[in-house]
Amino acid sequence: MLNYEDFEEKTLSRKEIFQGKIIDVAVDDVRLPDGSTAKRELVFHPGAVAIITITDQDKMIMVKQFRKPLEKVILEIPAGKIDPGEQDVPIETARRELEEETGYQAETFEHVTSMYVSPGFANELLHIFYAETLTKIENPLPQDEDEVLELYELTLEEAKQEIKNGLICDAKTLFAVQYWELMMLNKKSKEV
Amino acid sequence: MLNYEDFEEKTLSRKEIFQGKIIDVAVDDVRLPDGSTAKRELVFHPGAVAIITITDQDKMIMVKQFRKPLEKVILEIPAGKIDPGEQDVPIETARRELEEETGYQAETFEHVTSMYVSPGFANELLHIFYAETLTKIENPLPQDEDEVLELYELTLEEAKQEIKNGLICDAKTLFAVQYWELMMLNKKSKEV
Numbered sequence: 001m002l003n004y005e006d007f008e009e010k011t012l013s014r015k016e017i018f019q020g021k022i023i024d025v026a027v028d029d030v031r032l033p034d035g036s037t038a039k040r041e042l043v044f045h046p047g048a049v050a051i052i053t054i055t056d057q058d059k060m061i062m063v064k065q066f067r068k069p070l071e072k073v074i075l076e077i078p079a080g081k082i083d084p085g086e087q088d089v090p091i092e093t094a095r096r097e098l099e100e101e102t103g104y105q106a107e108t109f110e111h112v113t114s115m116y117v118s119p120g121f122a123n124e125l126l127h128i129f130y131a132e133t134l135t136k137i138e139n140p141l142p143q144d145e146d147e148v149l150e151l152y153e154l155t156l157e158e159a160k161q162e163i164k165n166g167l168i169c170d171a172k173t174l175f176a177v178q179y180w181e182l183m184m185l186n187k188k189s190k191e192v
Numbered sequence: 193m194l195n196y197e198d199f200e201e202k203t204l205s206r207k208e209i210f211q212g213k214i215i216d217v218a219v220d221d222v223r224l225p226d227g228s229t230a231k232r233e234l235v236f237h238p239g240a241v242a243i244i245t246i247t248d249q250d251k252m253i254m255v256k257q258f259r260k261p262l263e264k265v266i267l268e269i270p271a272g273k274i275d276p277g278e279q280d281v282p283i284e285t286a287r288r289e290l291e292e293e294t295g296y297q298a299e300t301f302e303h304v305t306s307m308y309v310s311p312g313f314a315n316e317l318l319h320i321f322y323a324e325t326l327t328k329i330e331n332p333l334p335q336d337e338d339e340v341l342e343l344y345e346l347t348l349e350e351a352k353q354e355i356k357n358g359l360i361c362d363a364k365t366l367f368a369v370q371y372w373e374l375m376m377l378n379k380k381s382k383e384v
Contacts, residue, residue: 001342002256002340002342004265006340007256007257007258007265007340007342008258008265009258009260017209017210017217018209018210018217020219020233021231021233022233022312022313023217023233023235023313025209025210025215025217025235027212028260030260032338032340033340034340036337036338038338039213040260040261041212041213041214041215042260042261043215043217043235043261043313043314044261045310045313048312064194064199065199066199066200066201067308067311067312068201068220068222068232068234069232069234069235069236069308069311069312069313069314069315070308070311070315073196073199073200074308074311076311079312081312113355113366114361115361115362115363115366116259116261116262116266116361116362116363117309117310117362117363118237118309118310118314118316118318118362118363119259119261119262119266119268119362120214120240120259120261120271120273121214121215121235121237121261122235122261122310122314123261123262124310126310126363145228146224146228146230148194148198148199148224148225148226150193150194150199163305169306169307169308170307170308170309170310170311171307171308171309171310171318171363171364171367172363174305174307174367175363175366175367175370178367178370178371178374179370181374182370182373182374182377185374185377185378185381186377188381189377189380189381
């Protein structure tokens with residue numbers, strides 16, 4: 001079994017390429033364990049949250065939106081990036097994003113998992129929460145000004161169909177639908 | 193229900209920020225559906241593949257490696273980015289990466305799903321394959337020169353433990369373990 005030293009890539013120097021509103025980009029020169037050097041292209045991101053939530057009618061709440069990097073409209077679970085001041089409390093981001101994007105508040109937010117979305121080049125960590133006991137509220141937090149969202153509620157069968165149709169096609173939402181299916185199967189197997 | 197025009201963000205201009213070996217970065221000025229403008233920070237990536245594969249001993253094959261953006265060592269299913277010439281045949285990338293990273297060849301590669309890993313800023317599409325009927329080969333394709341990998345084989349229980357330990361912590365591998373669990377439960381429920 002290898003030790004940490006056998007894997008570690010030591011930073012020799014960093015070239016800052018870009019500092020944006022959402023991402024920063026840098027290129028590191030690194031020393032590999034065998035003594036040779038290599039370059040690493042890196043994207044730094046503040047992290048994000050996503051919310052799995054199922055209504056009383058056994059439907060998952062999703063939002064349809066245009067994604068510029070893909071140049072298309074896709075269907076996703078509610079999500080958003082962590083704002084300054086929320087770094088240590090991603091549950092607050094989850095609470096805020098659920099209300100902003102869907103107009104719902106939830107009584108409980110359970111942490112499901114946290115995932116690095118693309119560890120080869122990006123440090124983005126996505127926290128997934130499972131929100132329960134929803135209330136539709138009268139005057140929710142306003143949506144982000146530069147976002148157009150359309151709300152959907154899908155049964156598990158409808159969600160699986162939208163995966164086939166290609167409208168559900170991102171990592172967090174594919175994970176969420178699978179999580180839901182697993183939850184249903186576990187429930188059923190306990191009833192048997 | 194909204195139409196495509198109600199969502200579309202039209203590109204007004206693009207500023208190229210960086211052209212790397214793996215990623216390109218740009219900032220677009222876009223016209224939103226309500227006529228206002230906004231900026232979009234974009235990372236372009238050639239896409240990648242990941243391989244879910246279970247040995248005859250019911251163990252999932254994983255690799256341990258250092259990830260510079262995270263500054264740590266994590267445990268992942270075998271994966272790699274699509275090389276030039278492989279764009280239309282990600283299954284070839286899967287075949288190559290499985291052999292390079294693990295020394296295994298597989299008889300069949302079934303497409304499981306393709307997922308955008310972070311559609312808010314990146315266009316990276318990750319294709320996940322399920323590879324079956326493994327053969328360990330004598331002289332496999334060499335590993336990438338700048339990669340140090342250590343091979344692991346984990347039972348489902350071990351994988352779930354490594355999720356708790358935080359060593360398994362990336363989207364594709366969390367998806368893969370959940371996929372495996374779902375597969376096992378489905379098999380069991382058919383036997384009942």
